[in-house]
Amino acid sequence: MEMxxxxxxxxVFALLSAFIIPSINAQAPAPAPSSDGVTIDQGVAYVLMLLALALTYIIH
Known part of the structure; x- marks a missing residue:
């Protein structure tokens, strides 16, 4: 009976530990990216267009 x-x-201790301990160490989800790369691609395109315009101006 004692066993x-x-x-x-x-x-009971194992079940309580399984439910309580993970909630203590729970972390917030990662934040969404502030840029999906479209802005960077557009900036690179603008720089290349300005470079092409300046090169065209110098050549002519």
Whole structure:
């Protein structure tokens, strides 16, 4: 009878630990990216267009 009580207490402790401990260490999800790359690509395109315009102006 004493072993049955010990098994019961260990089982209850294990179940409570399984539900409580993960919630203590839970972290917030990662923030969404501030830029999806479209802005960077557009900036690079503008710089290349200005470079092509300046090169065309110098050549002519």
């Amino acid at each position: 049955l009580r010990l098994y019961f207490l260990v089982t």
